[in-house]
Amino acid sequence: xxxxxxxxxxxxxxxxxxxxxxxxxxxxxxxxxxxxxxxxxxxxxxxxxxxxxxxxxxxxxxxxxxxxxxxxxxxxxxxxxxxxxxxxxxxxxxxxxxxxxxxxxxxxxxxxxxxxxxxxxxxxxxxxxxxxxxxxxxxxxxxxxxxxxxxxxxxxxxxxxxxxxxxxxxxxxxxxxxxxxxxxxxxxxxxxxxxxxxxxxxxxxxxxxxxxxxxxxxxxxxxxxxxxxxxxxxxxxxxxxxxxxxxxxxxxxxxxxxxxxxxx
Amino acid sequence: xxxxxxxxxxxxxxxxxxxxxxxxxxxxxxxxxxxxxxxxxxxxxxxxxxxxxxxxxxxxxxxxxxxxxxxxxxxxxxxxxxxxxxxxxxxxxxxxxxxxxxxxxxxxxxxxxxxxxxxxxxxxxxxxxxxxxxx
Numbered sequence: 001x002x003x004x005x006x007x008x009x010x011x012x013x014x015x016x017x018x019x020x021x022x023x024x025x026x027x028x029x030x031x032x033x034x035x036x037x038x039x040x041x042x043x044x045x046x047x048x049x050x051x052x053x054x055x056x057x058x059x060x061x062x063x064x065x066x067x068x069x070x071x072x073x074x075x076x077x078x079x080x081x082x083x084x085x086x087x088x089x090x091x092x093x094x095x096x097x098x099x100x101x102x103x104x105x106x107x108x109x110x111x112x113x114x115x116x117x118x119x120x121x122x123x124x125x126x127x128x129x130x131x132x133x134x135x136x137x138x139x140x141x142x143x144x145x146x147x148x149x150x151x152x153x154x155x156x157x158x159x160x161x162x163x164x165x166x167x168x169x170x171x172x173x174x175x176x177x178x179x180x181x182x183x184x185x186x187x188x189x190x191x192x193x194x195x196x197x198x199x200x201x202x203x204x205x206x207x208x209x210x211x212x213x214x215x216x217x218x219x220x221x222x223x224x225x226x227x228x229x230x231x232x233x234x235x236x237x238x239x240x241x242x243x244x245x246x247x248x249x250x251x252x253x254x255x256x257x258x259x260x261x262x263x264x
Numbered sequence: 265x266x267x268x269x270x271x272x273x274x275x276x277x278x279x280x281x282x283x284x285x286x287x288x289x290x291x292x293x294x295x296x297x298x299x300x301x302x303x304x305x306x307x308x309x310x311x312x313x314x315x316x317x318x319x320x321x322x323x324x325x326x327x328x329x330x331x332x333x334x335x336x337x338x339x340x341x342x343x344x345x346x347x348x349x350x351x352x353x354x355x356x357x358x359x360x361x362x363x364x365x366x367x368x369x370x371x372x373x374x375x376x377x378x379x380x381x382x383x384x385x386x387x388x389x390x391x392x393x394x395x396x397x398x399x
Binding site: 148153158177181185 | 303317318321332377378389
């Protein structure tokens with residue numbers, strides 16, 4: 001069985017700017033030295049704590065899980081055209097899974113025509129309660145009629161087709177050995193930069209913006225005009241087709257993402 | 265690619281008969297008789313073949329690049345094949361090849377890809393990543 005796996009371990013958040021803590025001067029007294037002294041009253045500490053709780057328990061696990069799932073599905077989709085086929089059983093055995101804690105979920109399957117079905121959007125926060133370790137796998141599994149491991153054999157047999165002692169149907173143009181390892185090697189740099197961006201860089205900030213809702217809120221005697229509320233459920237409506245991996249966004253509204261993949 | 269093969273092949277041909285690889289295989293490695301590049305004769309046995317394959321895109325700075333090579337052992341005996349491949353992993357993993365390239369095994373154990381036609385010879389493979397750094 002050909003298999004690749006990769007892990008992400010998340011343990012909370014760091015570097016978060018508690019932007020919902022507001023400090024307002026309530027008087028304009030001056031000290032003896034003439035320095036202006038304000039009597040301070042802080043507002044929003046409790047709300048900031050709530051945001052941090054939502055971020056650490058709901059938002060970040062979903063973002064991390066979906067980022068890993070996207071990479072697994074993307075790798076599967078890039079491997080599929082290279083998988084040798086005769087009647088398509090090997091291609092149809094392609095599997096992208098996401099292990100959340102002890103549970104394993106299928107996030108993508110290969111089809112015999114070389115395409116992929118995926119369910120990245122089905123990952124939700126209820127599946128990630130208490131999960132501290134995420135792991136994604138991409139694998140192929142096919143045992144031939146004579147008991148041979150076809151997935152392994154076709155992956156590791158590097159001889160030219162005509163020189164092979166046995167020929168289990170792998171002579172279609174564009175298909176061949178290392179059908180899973182080479183797409184991984186070709187794209188591993190993109191995957192690393194995508195994870196860096198999606199979990200800690202500009203992509204992460206954009207995600208926070210997309211799942212935030214700015215509204216007015218009265219807190220005591222103050223009216224906060226730019227109260228930022230986090231809506232984790234909004235993630236489900238955002239498409240995850242990152243441009244770093246060769247996808248593009250179609251439409252104007254954030255909720256109108258379309259999984260249109262660029263031609264390679 | 266041929267440079268990679270020459271690098272690994274020249275290292276293997278310098279191994280003494282007491283080396284764990286030669287001991288497991290039962291013979292020293294000589295180019296053209298027990299060690300082949302790219303493809304081995306179909307009827308011979310107890311031999312090693314080095315096959316390069318593509319890898320990561322090159323570093324644009326030109327200071328490092330990574331290449332891959334598959335080491336393939338064909339023997340009559342499953343025991344000999346497994347022991348030889350395990351010896352390759354033990355000897356080559358994290359071996360710097362005299363400072364010219366760091367070899368890293370991609371397998372912790374040999375892969376058995378079955379027997380050739382007729383069933384009398386078995387093929388075992390391991391894959392290595394070779395990291396080159398220009399100092």
